[in-house]
Amino acid sequence: MGNDATHRHDAATWSPLDSDDWYTTRNATTALRDALLAAGLEKDFPYLRAEMNAFGQGLVELGRVSPATAERLAELLRLALAAGLRRLEESGAEPPEHRSGRD
Known part of the structure; x- marks a missing residue:
């Protein structure tokens, strides 16, 4: 019977490898790591995981991270946003609405 204790999923047997969220999280971390490597910031984020x-x-x-690393990351984000907006203006597309992340 599917309801008995042997068929239930409990915390003692759960593994992150059973979850799509784990692979999504791992892939996002890898993408961020690759971007930090390209920016020369790989040693500045020792706790990334x-x-x-x-x-x-x-x-x-x-x-x-150190204040200097935070400033460098902020500047990289500002430059990336400015470059993206320039590309939109050049293409004649409408810029997306700015979102606060607190929907």
């Missing part, structure tokens, strides 16, 4: 919380939700851990 993929994690799963107790509820099975994937999280990308960035960890603590």
Whole structure:
């Protein structure tokens, strides 16, 4: 019977490898790692890793960084945003709405 204890999924037998969220989180972490490598920031994010919380939700851990690293990352993001907006203006496309991330 599918309802008895041997067929139930419990925390003692759960593995992140059983979850699509794990692979999504790992792939996102890898993509971020590759971008940090390209920017020469690989040594500035020693705590970067993929994690799963107790509820099975994937999280990308960035960890603590120095103020200089935070400033450099902020400048890279500003440059990337400016380049993206320039490309949109050149193509005549409408820029996307800015979102605060707090929907």
